[in-house]
Amino acid sequence: MIILVGGEKGGSGKSCLAQNIAVFLTVECGASVIMVDCDPQRTTSDWIQARNNNTELASINCVQLYGKIRNDLLSLEQHYDFVLVDCGGQDNLALRATMSVASHVLMPLRPKRRDLKTVSHMDDIVATCMMINPKMRASFVITQCPSLPNQVNRIIEAKEVCKTYDINVLDAITYSRNIYDDSEESGLSVMETQSKGKAAEEIRAIACEMLQASSATEIRNRLAEKQMNQLRGGYGTGRSQEKLYAV
Numbered sequence: 001m002i003i004l005v006g007g008e009k010g011g012s013g014k015s016c017l018a019q020n021i022a023v024f025l026t027v028e029c030g031a032s033v034i035m036v037d038c039d040p041q042r043t044t045s046d047w048i049q050a051r052n053n054n055t056e057l058a059s060i061n062c063v064q065l066y067g068k069i070r071n072d073l074l075s076l077e078q079h080y081d082f083v084l085v086d087c088g089g090q091d092n093l094a095l096r097a098t099m100s101v102a103s104h105v106l107m108p109l110r111p112k113r114r115d116l117k118t119v120s121h122m123d124d125i126v127a128t129c130m131m132i133n134p135k136m137r138a139s140f141v142i143t144q145c146p147s148l149p150n151q152v153n154r155i156i157e158a159k160e161v162c163k164t165y166d167i168n169v170l171d172a173i174t175y176s177r178n179i180y181d182d183s184e185e186s187g188l189s190v191m192e193t194q195s196k197g198k199a200a201e202e203i204r205a206i207a208c209e210m211l212q213a214s215s216a217t218e219i220r221n222r223l224a225e226k227q228m229n230q231l232r233g234g235y236g237t238g239r240s241q242e243k244l245y246a247v
Contacts, residue, residue: 002073004102006087006095008118012108013143015043016180018086020203023189026058028216031081031223035062039088051187070097081223099129104210105138111158123165139168144176172205
């Protein structure tokens with residue numbers, strides 16, 4: 001499964017979201033995950049390097065790819081449960097190439113006017129890519145929301161703007177919390193910094209809603225079932241070959 005976390009607007013927390021979802025899938029769902037860093041700023045690559053220097057943390061692989069990466073992603077998908085692509089904040093070839101093969105696209109937006117101005121263009125990009133990849137499920141997610149009660153309307157209005165387009169909008173959101181920045185600097189995720197904290201619950205909610213699962217356990221069970229089906233398929237193929245040689 002190929003998951004893209006990307007969008008046209010920078011600063012909306014794409015890398016942070018991709019990193020935390022990668023840890024959630026690896027640690028809590030037992031999935032094999034590889035991250036693909038398409039951002040020249042190397043935010044995710046640097047985070048992975050800091051993380052993999054800590055032997056106490058679950059290791060996550062990462063590669064840097066740019067430009068026409070469609071075939072590279074399809075190749076990686078054969079070896080991992082999830083290929084998680086972190087694209088920079090711009091419309092580029094890597095973004096569109098990933099959309100042509102992605103099963104899920106997650107587009108973070110802050111509840112700010114300058115972020116919401118990009119929704120129309122992202123809708124056009126998604127519509128274009130769905131002509132090639134009609135099974136892609138694209139979703140907007142509102143991130144870095146203000147936590148003050150009197151700012152709730154800003155979050156609601158941002159969701160309403162997104163809903164005027166034919167793209168799903170997640171109910172789950174993230175709030176502006178220092179723990180996201182603090183954990184990223186150490187190569188950690190918010191689940192590893194405070195496993196029962198509010199930020200950790202936000203990430204779990206976003207990942208599960210995106211994958212249309214009720215919990216990490218359901219995702220883990222899906223992966224186990226998939227592996228069993230692959231084993232059965234391989235066994236069946238082997239038996240048919242034995243019969244062929246016997247004849």
